[in-house]
Amino acid sequence: MNTPRPVVPPRYRPRLLTLRDGREVTLRAITEADGAEIVQAFGRMSAQSRYSRFMQHKKSLDLAALERGLRPVPGEGFVFVATVPAEDGIDIVGAARYLRAGAGSGALPGEPAGERCEFAITLVDDWRGSGLAGQLMMCLMRRARCDGYRVMEGLVMASNQPMLSLAHRLGFDAKPVADDQSLMRVVRALAPRSRRQAQAVSRRTPAP
Numbered sequence: 001m002n003t004p005r006p007v008v009p010p011r012y013r014p015r016l017l018t019l020r021d022g023r024e025v026t027l028r029a030i031t032e033a034d035g036a037e038i039v040q041a042f043g044r045m046s047a048q049s050r051y052s053r054f055m056q057h058k059k060s061l062d063l064a065a066l067e068r069g070l071r072p073v074p075g076e077g078f079v080f081v082a083t084v085p086a087e088d089g090i091d092i093v094g095a096a097r098y099l100r101a102g103a104g105s106g107a108l109p110g111e112p113a114g115e116r117c118e119f120a121i122t123l124v125d126d127w128r129g130s131g132l133a134g135q136l137m138m139c140l141m142r143r144a145r146c147d148g149y150r151v152m153e154g155l156v157m158a159s160n161q162p163m164l165s166l167a168h169r170l171g172f173d174a175k176p177v178a179d180d181q182s183l184m185r186v187v188r189a190l191a192p193r194s195r196r197q198a199q200a201v202s203r204r205t206p207a208p
């Protein structure tokens with residue numbers, strides 16, 4: 001009798017992306033060694049970008065959250081980083097992640113648990129307007145589909161026109177958050193591509 005194979009998501013192989021302004025970045029999965037570079041990248045973000053991303057004025061990164069971000073749970077969360085060569089090795093110029101959507105997400109009544117993930121994305125300011133954000137989001141959606149997610153959502157400040165435009169261009173619907181006028185929830189369906197990917201969802205869904 002065949003023992004069912006655990007669904008292990010394939011490793012992401014780093015790739016070189018050429019942006020529309022001709023600059024090149026390497027796109028790869030985050031590693032535990034990226035902590036110092038993430039802190040440096042945060043230091044290069046403007047106060048406005050930090051506010052748009054974290055929805056509060058942040059002077060420094062929350063170290064516990066940083067630690068969690070460096071170790072996404074395989075098959076459940078994923079973090080992409082876009083890097084360029086730098087004197088000290090590399091600089092991180094953009095990052096995008098998804099994780100399993102938790103309580104407070106926009107899950108619909110009756111929606112099976114474990115099918116929805118939540119994204120976040122940030123570019124260092126010099127790299128805005130380069131097309132990198134769109135490419136990161138496309139890779140993020142493909143990877144989330146591989147992990148068996150059917151819906152991706154994100155919380156975006158209603159004043160964050162760049163993110164709302166980008167989400168619209170990528171096919172997300174935007175709706176105001178009922179109890180907070182300052183926020184929009186952007187949501188997009190991700191059709192599963194195979195039975196194997198669908199199994200990834202049932203693996204994540206706790207037994208009743």
Ligand SMILES: CC(C)(COP(=O)(O)OP(=O)(O)OC[C@H]1O[C@@H](n2cnc3c(N)ncnc32)[C@H](O)[C@@H]1OP(=O)(O)O)[C@@H](O)C(=O)NCCC(=O)NCCS
Pocket residue numbers: 048049050052053119120121122123124127128129130131132133134154155156160161162163165166169
């Ligand atoms: C959100 C973010 C990733 C988008 O990346 P970007 O490189 O700025 O995106 P783009 O250059 O593709 O611009 C997206 C759209 O916003 C428009 N836009 C850019 N700046 C704008 C501004 N100040 N006002 C209005 N529209 C603007 C662009 O024209 C583009 O429109 P289009 O899709 O119709 O062409 C980036 O701005 C960022 O890192 N922001 C800080 C973190 C953040 O807000 N994260 C989102 C919350 S998770």
